Amino acid sequence: MGPLMRISLFSLRHPFQASLAIGATVVASILQLLIPRLLGQAIDQAQNVLTVAGEGAQQALIWTAVTLLVVSVARGMFTLVQNYYSESVGHHVGYELRLAFYDKVQRLSYSYHDRVHSGDLITLGLLDLDGLRMFFATGLVRTVLLAVLIGVGAWMLISTDLVLGLLALSFVPFVAWRSSVAQLTLRATWMVLQEKLSVLTRVMEENLGGIRVVRAFSGQRHELEKFDDASTDALQLAHERVQVRVKNTSMMTFSFFAAMGLVLWFGGNKVIAGEMSVGTLASFLTFMTILQMPVRQLGLMVNSYARASTCGHRFYALLDAPEEIADRPGATPLGISDGVLKFEDVHFTYPGASVPALNGISFEARPGQTIGIVGAPGSGKSTLAHLMPRFYDVGSGRITIDGQDIRDVTLQSLRRSVAVVQQDTFLFTTTIENNIAYGDPWAKERKIERAAESAQLHNYIMGLPADYDTVVGERGVSLSGGQRQRLSIARSLVLKPAVMVFDDSTAAIDAGTEHRIRSAIRRYASDRVTMIIAHRLSSLMHADLILFLEDGRIVERGSHDELLAQAGRYRALYDLQTRPADDLEAAQ
Incomplete structure (x- = not known):
């Protein structure tokens, strides 16, 4: 099962919202396809009002106009439902993916973290997962929208006029072919770009974590050059991705307008010959105008699929990584009797x-x-x-x-x-009390103080303005090396x-x-x-x-x-x- 299919299964955890989003998309698309028909009908009726006297023709035009207004309002309402619930599903899926990612990172072995840089994991947890969230929020909905517009619209056009309908849809095979080619190219580009962004994150993380060393050795220029090199690589790949997307979108747009020109030429001749009404030709052209925006967005959709496929491969490479250190089947809690x-x-x-x-x-x-x-x-x-x-x-x-x-x-x-x-102690950016009680969050105040006393840290803490409620800086930067070690000792003593x-x-x-x-x-x-x-x-x-x-x-x-x-x-x-x-x- 591919990564996109595996990720799509996450939406099944929210069947109500997903069903509403897809259902509203289908209904909104069908209503949108009714607009060209109603508009063409209104044009023909307006022509009848001008050429044929009578109250009946005017009445029909009024009813068509009212119907067009109602359909437009209904389409707007269903589009609102579609946007709300598709974004809702996207955010819920993004939330669950982040939880799955974070839970997996907590359970991976030391040897995995020895091999993989934390900057790569940060990029995966932020940029890659956001790409997957956007795929749910927009990519899937655009796919349904385009499928309905082309599928139902093709039937409506061909049933009206076979030749003109085929001309109106002549750009679709070309667009599908270009989309497939672009997706393969963009997927490879996205894969390399994500790696470059990981390098960029790694450089930034190391620089910020070692900022005191950088300043002490006047390494600002060297660090800036490293960051510039990493940024330049990422920028170059981003430009390549944009070039592929713009070229692809331009070619698809050209094919669309070429098809519209053919429809206008052949349809206009039919109108002149009296074989087609002006309203019918207008409905064909209006339908193609409606398709114009989805066609323009198809480039973005292809890019979304390519990015989601790349991010999905990286995400599941982590999620499927073996947990080398885990509870064995049948593992039991450690029972301490003598403690040998x-x-x-x-x-x-x-x-x-x-x-x-x-x-x-x-x-x-x-x-x-x-x-x-x-x-x-x-x-x-x-x-x-x-x-x-x-x-x-x-x-x-x-x-x-x-x-x-x-x-x-x-x-x-x-x-x-x-x-x-x-020796290399790590402290969290929270209070001294929370750092000491990290292994036992429910430890009572006296237990925490006894641990600090044993670590020869209690008197120092009580001399601080907020004593145990004092917030230590990032990684305990506000404490000396010896104080950080003593706090780490106290943290272990709390566990007994x-x-x-x-x-x-x-x-x-x-x-x-x-x-x-x-x-x-x-x-x-x-x-x-x-x-x-x-x-x-x-x-x-x-x-x-x-x-x-x-x-x-x-x-x-x-x-x-x-x-x-x-x-x-x-x-x-x-x-x-x-x-x-x-x-x-x-x-x-």
């Missing part, structure tokens, strides 16, 4: 990568224990954090909580039980998870504040598993078990004192971090 976390011979390779990120990771953590993870960048530390809440699935081996494979439990229950505090993972989440916090946070979290997580990933060994010295990772493998494990005694990699890193700066400079 186990990694059992876990291997993992990122999609598209050739080198494994983790190789045979095995360890066990019990409630109340703190596990420290240390290693060089790229050793697999953050990958451990990504696997526990199932941002990605393990390649082989398994991760269990109280013996339950995390792939066999529901994602919602798992992610409420495993909280990951990342069974497993807490701190992925280098105190890197922007001074040592004194970090010590106070660590002490508070130890009290807070006395019956929970705590995992701390850090580069500073001072953050890990208190851990019950420290794992030293290298190339995705655990090469050393033990407590701080045990690892120092082994005099291995951990000891070398410890000596490096604790040596005085003067000694380091001398060594270099």
